[in-house]
Amino acid sequence: MIKIKDIAKSFDGKMVLEGISGEFEKGKCNLIIGSSGTGKSVLLNMRNFTDADHDMKAEIRREIGMLFQGGALFDSKTVEKNVMFPLDILTKMKPEEKRERVAFCLKRVGLENAGKKMPSEISGGMKKRVGIARAIVNNPAYLFCDEPNSGLDPQTSILIDELIQDITYEFNTTTLVVTHDMNSVMGMGDNIMYLYKGHKLWEGGKEEITHSGVKELDDFVFANKVMSKMRGK
């Protein structure tokens, strides 16, 4: 479990986050939602956690798998080498073991044939999936995902969400997912934290999100047509 307390962050005097406290449970998918520019990525940037929570020291850092919003693949390395990178750095596995593990993770994200390609040769959605493979390759205790399914088609999105859920439940990881996709929220939101302009406005499970009573959150949730139909019911 990760606890955060009173997190604040400002850039050049401009407050981006203020007074964010909360808990992210182990073995659950903890979602951070909110519209664009509210500071979700900044919050997920783990250095803010380390500053706030003294339990998150350097050793634990090595147990974090992180999927960046833009993928953040190393452009000088092949897909395979990208996924292998955490193993190279953090483990003493044998080369065949590493290759096996990498192949397994790539298969898990449906990219078993893309191992030899360079990041510049694959599509945006594929980059995302490679990013996920790299994030999970070392069986992390903490899995941080910044918009895992933005830029993916609906089907792949669901697969990715399910993948993240499976990993979370299977390996009992503390998973944090930043998203603004209501499908993901309704699909995997065990715990949801709603950010609005750098403040936490609401927190709860997916069952409660449709009747939170918070106006800004309602606007966010029912911006989606399907969701607003659900509201009509």
Next chain:
Amino acid sequence: MIFFEKVGRYFVFLRLLVTNRESFKTYYYLVLEECVSIGLGSLFLVILVSTFIGAVSTVQTAYNLVSPLIPRYVIAQVVREMTVLELAPTIMALIYAGKVGSSMAGGLGTMRITEQIDAVEVMGINSVSYLVLPKIIASIIVYPLLVIIAAFCSLFGGYLIGAATGIITPPEYIYGLRFIFNDFSITFALIKSVAFAFLISSISSYKGFYTKGGALEVGIATTQGVTNSVIAILIADYLLAQLLLA
């Protein structure tokens, strides 16, 4: 004040290079990779530029030495001194800053804005030493070798043009090259090379590493990396000459 702040940050950056490193083996391969890419990448340009500089220096020195009292081999001697003391180490440094320094700054800048540096850091790696130290070590190894090649090519360029135009015959040229040769010049050139290699690679990397923003800022960081390296080279060139030759 801003100037001192920046210089201070640069020194903090240098300290980060050596604290909290990864294992020696990790660096071994990274350094090898960098050496190959830097060395092979700039070899052609270095050979091309230095050969021409040597040839042109020979022609121009000959043009300036009009007195019949001065023997022709002095041309070779002058070209030798210019090449070893200044042309090879310093002019090549400017070229190295433009070619290798800019690609270091650009590469690291791109890694920064596309979160690749954060991705390295998330794994608990000291990203400064992991990404930058190999570049600096590789530069310190490769650049002096490039300078030696450049010096050789420059002298060879003079030889060729002398023979081709008849300004100075090959035996005269060789005689001039060997005439009153102080081998400290070579030591001095190599000391300069190491200093320049360090300055170029560390300054360019520093600029690239702390890029903020987007593609535009990467371009700016690259330009600044080259400009600042060039200024540092010229200042260091002067200081070293004062220290070691005066």
